[in-house]
Amino acid sequence: MGLINQKFNSILPTEIVFGKGIVASDLANKLLDLNVQKVLIVSDSGLKNLGIIDGIADSLRVGGVEPFIFAEVEPNPTMEAVHQGRKVYFQHNCTGIVAIGGGSSLDAAKAIAVASVNEGDVNQYGRGKKTIKGPLPPTIMIPTTAGTGSEVTNVAVITDTRQKRKFVLASTYLIPTCAFVDPVMTYSLPPKLIAATGMDALVHSIESYVNNRAQPISDALALEAIKMLRKYLPKSYADPTNEEAKAQVLLASTIAGLSFSMSGTALVHSLSHPMTAWFEVPHGLANAIILPYVMEFNLIANYEKYAEVAYLFEEETRNLSVYKAAEKLVDHLKNFARKLDIPENFNYLSEVIDEEVIEGLTRDAMDDRGTFPNNPRKPSKEEVRALYQQLLPQYKATMAINY
Ligand SMILES: [Fe+2]
Helix, strand or coil: CCHHHCCCCCCCCCEEEECCCHHHHHHHHHHHHCCCCEEEEECCHHHHHCCHHHHHHHHHHHCCCEEEEECCCCCCCEHHHHHHHHHHHHHCCCCEEEEEECHHHHHHHHHHHHHHHCCCCHHHHCCCCCCCCCCCCCEEEEECCCCCCHHHCCEEEEEECCCCEEEEEECHHHCCCEEEECHHHHCCCCHHHHHHHHHHHHHHHHHHHHCCCCCHHHHHHHHHHHHHHHHHHHHHHHCCCCHHHHHHHHHHHHHHHHHHHHHCCCHHHHHHHHHHHHHCCCHHHHHHHHHHHHHHHHHHHCHHHHHHHHHHHCHHHHHCCHHHHHHHHHHHHHHHHHHCCCCCCCHHHHHHCCHHHHHHHHHHHHCCCCCHHHCCCCCCHHHHHHHHHHHCHHHHHHHHHHC
């Protein structure tokens, strides 16, 4: 549509502190700068058992900050955990929150910050319901996986176990005060998680770059993140002790987060959210499997932009026409994912899939209001269903026999 007709806001309020070992050396001082003497640490039992949380708590005590640990966040954090965290926060008169972990801990910490200022059950403040009041207490986010970008975004996804559904807290108040991007924090990440969460970051940058709300500032960030991930994600997977690769992938994930916090994600996420909600497929893995299928479907909506991504993936595609380069990208991405041992489809789930499930997944994907409208191509219900059928080819084969 041309820049002259675009109107957008670019807000990058999170202070990003990057560096190897900065959590150990600088976190206490940063908290004191923010006037936080008593801090709630939000994390999960895995990191607690590894001794990582206690180590950070010790360094805070030495630096003059009193830490209180709430390490009970589980994958897909629940509203009960958020309320529990709020209790601990008030019990000890905390005035700030540090989150250490993957997307779940970071999201839970944002939700605890919301719950510390907004009364009652936190699900009342889900998107489209009561407005979130602010300001919230200062938050410092320390990602230990390189993928979600949650350390710089304005949203948190929480599960309401009573209603068996997720709700999204979204407000500029949720944007973290500070992100401590320290490669050392990702050193214990196993290769499978490096691959899945790194692919999530790649999906964030590609979906941010091609979607309807893309704009030049988010584009610039997305392209740089793609470049970094293209080069360093395979290296990080091949050798988890490669510190340079780890640093590049982690920062790329934060940059991708900045990009999609401005422009959003799209159809890959619309299709992956129901796979996680219905079958607990890890978010990054679901996105990684879905990406080439959605890309192939989306190509005709914006050959030029997909070609730009193709050039970053394979220099030789510059010699091809825009259309051919864009089409090549689908193969490049399939290869890229294969090298990271990402499965090609969801066939391992085919036994639990039937017509009714496909119908439900299709409905939920189309109802994913934060992502579905952003997609550059507008899919019909039949097209969404067809995408799920491609992702589950064994299921499709059974159907064919039945017919
Ligand atoms: Fe994601």
